[in-house]
Amino acid sequence: MLFSATMTEEVDELIKLRLLGCGMLPKIHESKVKRAGSRLKSRIVSEQQIKKWSEIIEQMEDQVTSILQEEREEIALRKAEMEATKAENMIAHKDEIYAPPKRTWFVTEKEKKLVAKTAKEVLDKHKGNGKEVVSAEQAEELKMKEKREREREKNLPRKKRRRMEAARETLEDEEETKCWQDYAKDG
Numbered sequence: 680m681l682f683s684a685t686m687t688e689e690v691d692e693l694i695k696l697r698l699l700g701c702g703m704l705p706k707i708h709e710s711k712v713k714r715a716g717s718r719l720k721s722r723i724v725s726e727q728q729i730k731k732w733s734e735i736i737e738q739m740e741d742q743v744t745s746i747l748q749e750e751r752e753e754i755a756l757r758k759a760e761m762e763a764t765k766a767e768n769m770i771a772h773k774d775e776i777y778a779p780p781k782r783t784w785f786v787t788e789k790e791k792k793l794v795a796k797t798a799k800e801v802l803d804k805h806k807g808n809g810k811e812v813v814s815a816e817q818a819e820e821l822k823m824k825e826k827r828e829r830e831r832e833k834n835l836p837r838k839k840r841r842r843m844e845a846a847r848e849t850l851e852d853e854e855e856t857k858c859w860q861d862y863a864k865d866g
Contacts, residue, residue: 800862
């Protein structure tokens with residue numbers, strides 16, 4: 680015989696009634712009674728009914744414990760089956776799990792080299808081939824100037840610093856698009 684949720688609730692209630700009849704449960708505090716309001720119901724149960732139901736509960740205790748034990752075993756069995764299938768899948772699909780994702784390219788090697796070459800040409804044209812002669816003193820001055828700018832930016836409030844970074848990025852983007860436009864005109 681399987682127990683439903685309502686049956687277990689009834690059994691719990693009967694146990695409480697049994698304990699209340701024995702005087703083992705404390706009386707309900709007045710504040711709890713006021714809070715419960717109309718939901719609180721009092722029942723008067725005769726001793727014969729309590730004895731009758733307590734005997735029924737005692738008879739059912741073995742069945743209830745065996746059912747609870749079966750449920751625990753079923754849960755443990757389901758968990759073991761789940762872990763077994765997980766282990767099987769890990770073994771079966773080990774290569775797919777531990778392999779890094781395959782790299783896919785949308786352009787061929789030839790196209791990549793062509794793009795790299797044109798980008799290098801544009802940058803060389805824009806920077807003056809990068810072979811400008813700079814004295815050690817000038818290089819040191821440039822380095823110190825960049826360092827001072829970075830230090831000044833660190834001391835700025837966050838909002839101003841973000842604004843400066845955004846302005847710098849837009850300027851760089853504009854320069855880059857201008858370079859590409861110049862290259863397109865020349866090419």
